Amino acid sequence: MRILWTLPYLPWPTTSGGKTREYHLLRNLAARGHRITLLVQSKTELDDATRAALEPWLERLIVVPRRPLRSVRTLLAVAFARPPMLASANGFSPQLQQAFETLLQEPWDVIQIQHSYAFQPFEAPLKQSGKPFILVEHNIESGLGAASYLDFPAWAKPFVRFDQWRYRQWEKRVFPLTRELIAVTEADAKGLSRMTSRATHLVVNGVDCDYYAKVCPDRYSRRLLFIGNYEYGPNVDAVQWALDHIMPKVWNIDPLVRLTIGGYALPPDWPQRWADPRIDWLGYVPDLRTVQREAAIFFAPLREGGGSKLKVLEAMAAGLTVVTTAQGCSGLTAIEGTHYLRGDDANALALSLAEAIEQPNRLADIGEAGRTYVRQYHDWSVSAAQLEGIYSRVHQQEDAQACA
Incomplete structure (x- = not known):
């Protein structure tokens, strides 16, 4: 046509x-x-x-x-x-x-x-x-x-x-x-x-499932990952909420957890605003696989927005366990606890992250179930x-x- x-x-x-x-x-x-x-x-x-x-x-x-x-x-x-x-x-x-x-x-x-x-x-x-x-x-x-x-x-x-x-x-x-x-x-x-x-x-x-098919996340890395376009307000809000209210609770439970934050139009003042050495700041990442394979969990604390989130689908396609909110998994028929983990307030998200990062085998099971889900329904x-x-x-x- x-x-x-x-x-x-x-x-x-x-x-x-x-x-x-x-x-x-x-x-x-x-x-x-x-x-x-x-x-x-x-x-x-x-x-x-x-x-x-x-x-x-x-x-x-x-x-x-x-x-x-x-x-x-x-x-x-x-x-x-x-x-x-x-x-x-x-x-x-x-x-x-x-x-x-x-x-x-x-x-x-x-x-x-x-x-x-x-x-x-x-x-x-x-x-x-x-x-x-x-x-x-x-x-x-x-x-x-x-x-x-x-x-x-x-x-x-x-x-x-x-x-x-x-x-x-x-x-x-x-x-x-x-x-x-x-x-x-x-x-x-x-x-x-x-x-x-x-x-x-x-x-x-x-999602291009074949592109992410060979990614093997490091389930033992104790590293969380978030990627976003920061010209979009909900991604800005997600990072601010995570660093002001969620990660301090995670670090009180497990001070060894690290967080990588990357994406397009990353505000230049953020590394000074949150100067914790456990945060690794990246700009735009042309090939997400390079950071996906270093992470154990994709953490998407989204409170605003609409539709379904391609960043979440890409993480699932790479075999990463996704920990997110109701908004982060909106538009998907994925099953909570099988294909991803969910929390809708700062306490629930912090506890979910801290518990999951201690269970590499569970991360592997959820990550591979998510990979299978997106290949079937979202390629x-x-x-x-x-x-x-x-x-x-x-x-x-x-x-x-x-x-x-």
Whole structure:
């Protein structure tokens, strides 16, 4: 099929869960023979490394620059425009709209828009052309709450409530326009179905299981690992909660436990703020396997966010025992105590970590059970097959309508 795919970010390097998902789905669908044109509005320039990573999987790559967040146009739109904050920041781009209008003149089997917050430039061209499209929502944005506004000061709460109301109105406006609506977790699919009174399809988050298959974690290392993208507020909150409230309790029980913290956009002041020598600070890690094989446990103390967490799936695929919260395992059908360990407050998490790190054999059993689980339910080939099935159904419906 000829697929027109839009994104509000370049999916390389894979520094976030969203970028990782998009890159692997594009790669898997291209490997199945689909011809994809990717239209991107990006806040970063297209460099040679990104071009080399993406172009082998694409028929065309078209990148339009996004204006700075602090531009006058963006600030005015965020404050006064009908779309909510995220949609305003990613919208009102004449260059992107024109590029999309030009592409719509070509025949497409599938037009796929990622994220309702990126929809504004596409609305008028789609309405004018009458062409059906698919919308993929990684989260129900109006319900994310603190995950979207974590850095806002207390005095901005009235704007936060106003913007959440705007996003609910935006979803009510955008979702009925779609031919198909896709979610990444079963809970979100049910939530979207309740909002729209129509079926919402599921394309799960995944992991490249073969890539992580040969990782052998060091169950005796007494080392915990957390990896995140720190442009995303919930990851910042997770580290702060862990270091202020959880790890002191762990170290009171077992002072030999070590913690590795890495990921993209790591705040430079953190090593001084938490200057404990048992913490190892890393920046962006291009190959997670190098740190996964040194750890005994992947510790994900997430309190905010949505969807399912690719960092958790990647840890499971590497055979690491995951210790996390209800939020950290959201969107998964994994079984607590079999595939991962869970605690939802600082005391429970600290006790779970301290007990588990003393039991290497138990870590091995849970880690390998988690590895088996993600291979069966969350390999990217599973996600690509789910998406391909939706494409086929849409194409059959269009053929049936054409014949009628």
